[in-house]
Amino acid sequence: MVSAQSAEVGGPTRRRPPLPVKLVIAGGFGVGKTTTVGSISEISPLTTEADMTAASAGIDDVSKVPGKRTTTVAMDFGCITIDESLKLYLFGTPGQDRFGFMWDDLAIGAIGALVIVDSRRLDDCYPAVDYFERLGLPFVVAVNRFDGAVAHDLPSIRWALAIDEGIPLITFDARDKLSVRDALLVVLDQALAKARAAQSRA
Amino acid sequence: MTTHKPQPPERPAGALVRPFLSGASDDVEDHVDLPVPDGAALRPFLLTAGRVAGRRSIAIETQVVTTESGWTAADRLGFERRDIVSLCGNPLSVAEIAAQLSMHLGVVRVLVGDLSADGHLSVYLPNADASTDVDTLLRVIRGLRAIG
Numbered sequence: 001m002v003s004a005q006s007a008e009v010g011g012p013t014r015r016r017p018p019l020p021v022k023l024v025i026a027g028g029f030g031v032g033k034t035t036t037v038g039s040i041s042e043i044s045p046l047t048t049e050a051d052m053t054a055a056s057a058g059i060d061d062v063s064k065v066p067g068k069r070t071t072t073v074a075m076d077f078g079c080i081t082i083d084e085s086l087k088l089y090l091f092g093t094p095g096q097d098r099f100g101f102m103w104d105d106l107a108i109g110a111i112g113a114l115v116i117v118d119s120r121r122l123d124d125c126y127p128a129v130d131y132f133e134r135l136g137l138p139f140v141v142a143v144n145r146f147d148g149a150v151a152h153d154l155p156s157i158r159w160a161l162a163i164d165e166g167i168p169l170i171t172f173d174a175r176d177k178l179s180v181r182d183a184l185l186v187v188l189d190q191a192l193a194k195a196r197a198a199q200s201r202a
Numbered sequence: 203m204t205t206h207k208p209q210p211p212e213r214p215a216g217a218l219v220r221p222f223l224s225g226a227s228d229d230v231e232d233h234v235d236l237p238v239p240d241g242a243a244l245r246p247f248l249l250t251a252g253r254v255a256g257r258r259s260i261a262i263e264t265q266v267v268t269t270e271s272g273w274t275a276a277d278r279l280g281f282e283r284r285d286i287v288s289l290c291g292n293p294l295s296v297a298e299i300a301a302q303l304s305m306h307l308g309v310v311r312v313l314v315g316d317l318s319a320d321g322h323l324s325v326y327l328p329n330a331d332a333s334t335d336v337d338t339l340l341r342v343i344r345g346l347r348a349i350g
Contacts, residue, residue, distance in 0.1 A: 017265035017293030017326050021333055021342060040349070046301035048262075075307075077297055082345030086338070089263045089295065105262055105307075111333045111342065181349050188346065192339045199336055 018087040023187060024106050026093045026132070027116035028124025032144045032174035033092040034076045036116060040180045041078020041090060048075050075102065090184075093128070103131055112138035112187040116174065119143050119151040122160050129161060138190035142183045143171045260311045262297040265326040266290050272322030279322070283313055287322055 025033045037045045076092040091106045107113065115128045125141070132139040141163060143150050150171055152160070158169050168190065172183040268290040276287045285303050294302075300310040317323040332338045 017267055019332055019338070020263035020265055020295060020328050021338065022263045046298060048297050048300040048307050075297075077301075079295075079298075080345070080349070082342055086341055086345065088342055088345070089297070091262070091297070109261055109263075109328060109330055109333055111339065177349070181346055185343060185346055188339060188343045191333070192336065192343065195334045195336045195339055198334065 016085070018081070018085050020087050020089055022089040022091055022106070022110045023184065024091055024093060024103075024110050024113040024137075025116065026103075026113050026125075026128035026139075028118070028121060028128075031116045031118045031121075031124065032146075033116055035174040036114070036144075036180050036183075037076055037078040037090045037092050039175060039177045040080060040184070042080055043078055045076040045078045045092070048077065075106070107132070107135055107137055110137060112140070112191040114183055114187050115139055115141045117141055117143045117157070117161075118146065119157060122152075122157065125161070129163060138187065138194050140168045140170060140183065140186045140190060142186075143169070144174045145171050148173075259327060260296055260314060260325065261328055262295065262307065263328055264296045264314075265293045265328075266296060266299065266314055266318075267293045267324045267326070269322060269324050271320075272317065275320075275322055279317075282309075283317055283322075286310070286313055286317060290323060293326075 025036055027033055034045055075094050078090045080088045080090070082088055091110075093106055094102055113128070113132050115125050115132065117125045129139075129141065141157075141161065143154070143157060150157075154169055154171070161169075163169065168186050170183060170186055173179040266286075268287050272287045272290075276284050279287060282303070282305065286299055289299060289302060296310055296314060297307065299305070299314070300307045303310070314323060314325060318325040329335075
């Protein structure tokens with residue numbers, strides 16, 4: 001039995017599940033996505049394997065590619081219980097570009113995204129920035145301060161990434177819980193501003 | 203009328219014994235290493251009877267809870283289905299089920315869809331508007347600020 005979150009259908013259940021909301025943690029390979037999730041998640045980051053033949057059914061037809069073997073991709077995630085009826089999930093995107101097919105699964109219905117950047121390898125985050133811009137999902141670019149250092153100043157990074165002035169660019173420390181919390185709050189502020197703008201138009 | 207009789211392929215000199223019969227595979231230059239199966243003894247499609255699509259509408263954060271019928275039926279269910287039913291006494295997301303049972307996300311989607319169709323699981327599809335709802339966002343903000 002499948003029921004909408006708002007309506008209870010289909011007999012007694014043990015406990016009413018919380019409303020799940022999700023936030024995407026994106027960025028290139030090795031920028032600190034798993035560290036970020038682990039710093040704030042109340043469970044240690046879990047890894048889910050998604051199988052390409054299943055996840056991309058209808059998009060990539062593996063059967064037509066001779067010798068093509070199934071690709072397996074790992075995705076890290078964690079969660080934060082906001083209150084007993086609301087739970088925030090943090091999903092880290094698989095690092096490599098070639099797993100982009102998974103992103104719709106993660107991003108559609110998400111509150112927003114935190115795009116993590118290593119200031120020494122700025123171009124790694126281009127695919128994520130492009131993707132969220134096109135999807136119209138609220139996002140924030142966050143430079144991970146590895147060892148307290150950022151290789152370039154923020155205006156240079158903004159220029160190099162060609163991101164709009166309206167998109168917040170911040171620095172944070174992926175290992176620090178409060179720093180991660182504050183970065184997520186910036187994403188929430190973006191999402192809230194967008195939701196309020198939509199509400200006033202309606 | 204000329205008949206085109208198929209000609210037998212020319213036999214390469216010296217290759218009278220096929221490589222795989224010779225038993226001396228070390229001598230064969232283009233010896234192919236078969237891929238070593240990586241971990242899983244069962245292929246995902248065996249668990250899902252060949253289906254790969256699943257219910258696309260079952261988002262990864264979808265909450266799943268076992269029903270009374272699920273508990274009653276648990277002993278009669280196949281391994282993976284029973285594992286899912288046993289795990290979801292308290293609500294769990296599809297992503298957590300996949301992670302805790304080390305199953306592929308796509309497989310979990312298919313099996314959760316089946317179990318829900320049979321009445322063994324309650325599936326609470328996430329409210330699509332929650333992520334753009336001002337009140338919900340304010341609650342998330344309050345919850346995050348409370349983290350100290």
